[in-house]
Amino acid sequence: MALTLDDVRRIAHLARIDIDADEAAAVHAKLGTIFAMIDELNAVDTEGVAPMSHAQDMAMPLRDDAVTESDHHALYQAQAPAVEDGLYLVPRVIE
């Protein structure tokens, strides 16, 4: 599964990272060597092997459905790029 330059532009868009033509070409070359290494996994027989998502096979713990967080919005928003009236400001998305 060779990665194309179009793939690089597509995943950069999916990842929301601006990428120019020169950068895309440079990244394409580096990703090629990384995926050549990753493709070694194709040769491994994993028939019947259960995927391991985690170091400890444990069930997710449950806690009481109770409010445990207090209000920190002023502290957190103090370093947001732009806020107004307790809301985060972003460019208009609905005209």
Add this chain to the structure above:
Amino acid sequence: MALPSTTLAGLGAALARGALSSVELTREVLARAGAAQPALNAFVTLDADGALAAARAADESRAAGRAGPLTGVPIAHKDVLMTAGLRTTCSSRMLANFTAPYDAHVVDALKRAGTVLVGKTNMDEFAMGSSNETSYFGPVRNPWNPAYVPGGSSGGSAAAVAARIVPAATGTDTGGSIRQPASLSGICGLKPTYGLCSRYGLIAFASSLDTPGMFAQTAEDCALMLNAMAGHDPRDATSLPRPREDYTRELGQPLAGLRIGLPREYFGDGTDLDVAAAVDAAIAEYRKLGATTVDIALPAVKLSVPVYYVIAPAEASSNLSRFDGVRYGHRAAGYADLLDMYKKSRAEGFGAEVKRRILVGTYVLSHGYYDAYYLKAQKVRRLIADDFQRAFAQCDVIAGPTAPSAAFEFGAKSDDPVQMYLNDIFTIAGNLTGVPGISIPCGFTRGGLPIGLQLQANYFREAQLLGVAHGLQQATDWHARVPAAYGVQR
């Protein structure tokens, strides 16, 4: 000023007997940190005012009869751990001006143990790197030779301990980021069992692999730090509820009858000859101490690098999606619309290696590729974990080199990501499986660079691991060697 000791245990004892105060000690540590900064660049932020206030509080606690083994001892935290009110950058432009609103669990735990935080240590950006060359704030230099890397990603913590600036520092280990810099910088570095130390407040890179741990000069000091850092924390869903342990309890235990497993895969062609010789000598020392060795096989470990470079970027691409220029972190100055704001903010805020890993992760999780990459990697991860469990049926600890080579020169691997990644070939399996591992100094190359021995044990066997490491440190003095530039007036 000369200090009565440079170790955590030694300084704790000196404070306890009143040989010096925490304020005096903290002033000296701050002076050393400032003096070494131009040469090493180990710190991103030094907090002299906060440190001296904490030191005064520690001295008052001691005067009031409330002091533990760590009260008043200055330490440093890796800049991936949140420190309330103090800049926390992940060595990224993205967070260059970010002040953490709360403490990470391990930061809080060490604060409650009475430690004095002197500063935040430099690292590879978002903990992605093995050489500290990806930091937005410039690389950390190796105290043994400034032309060489200190290892990474926790390179600043490793250098600060190696240069005898602080007796201990925290780190985080996702693929070797504690053990590899400990090896390359000639100190001890412990990665505990996954789930033993809470990840709350550790800015996430790869959540199923990220593990808080520590650097120190001795196994004993690592045990003292772990005593303070371990413990259940409901704020991290993967933190394990376990009874409290005293991790110093096996220090000084005889090693007679200890079974050391030697994986043939760790002693192959890829390992530097000086490294192999030093590791062999350490194992011979263990035999003299009464241990026996058994040959074991970890055939799937050779696949750990490709498995890691699917799983870690996949998790990173998800975790780092939070940096969007909306709630915190860098926002681009000019943009056309919301999508353009996201894209420009992330393009400017992240460095090349971080972007590369986000792109790899985005690709392996994208439609049509998930089974071929992510699911496949998770299955091979199981094969690697099964190898370790088979090995631990035959031995108590697994020994080998921490890294295939000693420190390398700046730029030596930075153009070839795969060569850089292969430096973690012996450490990554510990993260994929979650078993604890420690790197301890075991010798030097002919060029005078330190070499690390990695010891790994089964889940939750940190006390045994530290006891085994301590045994070698009682019989040899590799851990007490100090880089020439930092060895005066100690």
